[in-house]
Amino acid sequence: MKAITKLTLALTLAGGVAGAVSADEAAIKARQGQMKLYAHYLGLLGGMAKGAVPYDADKAGAAAASLAMLTKLDSSRLWPEGSDEMSADGTRALPAMWENGDDVMKKVMALGEAAAGMEMAAGQSLEALQGAMGPLGGACGACHKAYRAPDS
Amino acid sequence: MFKVAGYVAFAMLLAGAAFWWITTPERVRENDIAGLAGDAVRGEAAFWAGGCASCHSAPGAEGDERLVLSGGRAFASDFGTFYAPNISPDPVYGIGDWQAADLVNAMRHGTAPGGDHYYPAFPYTSYARASLQDMVDLWAFLQTLPASTVPDTPHEVGFPFSLRRLLGGWKFLFTGPDQVVAGDLPPEAARGRTLAEGLGHCGECHSPRNALGGIDYTRWLAGAPNPSGKGRIPNITPGKLDWSVADLVEYFTSGFTPDYDSAGGEMAEVVQNLAKLPIEDRRAIAAYLKAVPAVE
Incomplete structure (x- = not known):
């Protein structure tokens, strides 16, 4: 009986610890998935901007709309406290992100605006799409510059 | 015996003179740039090409703040930590009291107005390849930027690298070719x-x-x-x-x-x-x- 209690306790504790780790891990994986989705839609838009893919207004517009939608995901669920590179594995997110909430929010808003700008531009013309790539890249880069550890 | 000592003394004198000659900061002659008029519009292109703001704007500066060249960013290296200086047009804290020739000396020879060598954290090894016209244009543009009164942070460089005179030897040894990828392109x-x-x-x-x-x-x-x-x-x-x-x-x-x-x-x-x-x-x-x- 006592042994079973001990075992249960041990399992519960282990489960608790494992559970805590996997909540952060899940968030890290999920936000990296979000980044992959960004890249996937950007791949079409960027390919058109570079001339590697023929320009198609409908496809460009749809990709840009999806991209804009992705910027609207609830970030708090993706970036829980304790999921920075010092506290967790498999992430390059610097702890400074959680110390500069206001600045991060400003950059998130800027990304939303740049994505909305692309959504307006992508279906209009190739030139408009090309013009919207810069601000979008700038918004992505602003956060990566400030809050992502170098690739080692 | 005296003869040997004489040779040794002569050799030392020669070595000393060579050291002095090699480590004497080079300067541009005023009349090298006398005929050149700076153009601030072209200078802005030189400014972005040169990436001046990346080092000389304040740490974390964004947007138009990148045009305030107050300095202060730290650059760690094997030789110590260098701090980018204020190069805004403030006459006291920046370089507002410079002439175009001073910027040319800095970029082409890594030489400060007072005759000191700059550390090559300031990439004059590369900037030296820019044209005199680019430098004079850049000077015209720099003067249009806002002044800042942020004082410079001294570099944290240990002995012997703290002896700036030795940088003359560094320049002598490591100044690169005029074109790295030589030949016609x-x-x-x-x-x-x-x-x-x-x-x-x-x-x-x-x-x-x-x-x-x-x-x-x-x-x-x-x-x-x-x-x-x-x-x-x-x-x-x-x-x-x-x-x-x-x-x-x-x-x-x-x-x-x-x-x-x-x-x-x-x-x-x-x-x-x-x-x-x-x-x-x-x-x-x-x-x-x-x-x-x-x-x-």
């Missing part, structure tokens, strides 16, 4: 060479250095450890980098890699600067990178 790649080897100073980070910090020109742009100690700065010769010209131009414009990751760290700053150049210049740098000798 097609016009676009040649324009890219001017930008990338000169004002763009790509090789300062992307080329490995020897133990004394001299650039290894046999491995030009072949990548190097990040001086901050974390990560590596990539090999951008055709031996490693297989991006197309269109990929490179997109990267220089929006910061997106072919995988649609974005530039991070220092390169994000570089992209911010390159994005402000005419697209022809970004194409030219891409063409140059395709023409650089491949290093594995």
Whole structure:
């Protein structure tokens, strides 16, 4: 009986610890998935901007709309406290992100605006799409510059 | 006996004179630039090509703050930590009391107005390849920027690197060739060479250095450890980098890699600067990178 209690306790504790780790891990994986989705839609838009893919207004517009939608995901669920590179594995997110909430929010808003700008531009013309790539890249880069550890 | 001592003394004198001659800071002659009129509009292009703001703006500056060249950013290296100085037009805290020739001396010879050597953390090894006209134009543009009264932070450099006179020897040994990729290139790649080897100073980070910090020109742009100690700065010769010209131009414009990751760290700053150049210049740098000798 006592042994079973001990075992249960041990399992519960282990489960608790494992559970805590996997909540952060899940968030890290999920936000990296979000980044992959960004890249996937950007791949079409960027390919058109570079001339590697023929320009198609409908496809460009749809990709840009999806991209804009992705910027609207609830970030708090993706970036829980304790999921920075010092506290967790498999992430390059610097702890400074959680110390500069206001600045991060400003950059998130800027990304939303740049994505909305692309959504307006992508279906209009190739030139408009090309013009919207810069601000979008700038918004992505602003956060990566400030809050992502170098690739080692 | 005296004869030997005499020889030794003579040899020492000769060595001393050679040291003095080698380590004496070089300066441009006033009349070298007398006929040149600075143009602030062209100077702005030189400013972005040179990436001045990436080092000389305040830490974390964004947007128009990048035009306030108050200095203060720290640059760690094997020789100590360097702090970018205030180069805003303030006459006391910045360089408002300089003349165009002083900027030319700084960029071409790494020589300060008082005659001291600058540390090569200031990339004059590359800037020296820019034209005098570029420097005079840049001077005209710098004077249009806001003044800042932020005082300079002294460099934290240990002995013997703290002896600036020795930098004359460094310059003597490690000043690079006028053209790293020598010979005739097609016009676009040649324009890219001017930008990338000169004002763009790509090789300062992307080329490995020897133990004394001299650039290894046999491995030009072949990548190097990040001086901050974390990560590596990539090999951008055709031996490693297989991006197309269109990929490179997109990267220089929006910061997106072919995988649609974005530039991070220092390169994000570089992209911010390159994005402000005419697209022809970004194409030219891409063409140059395709023409650089491949290093594995």
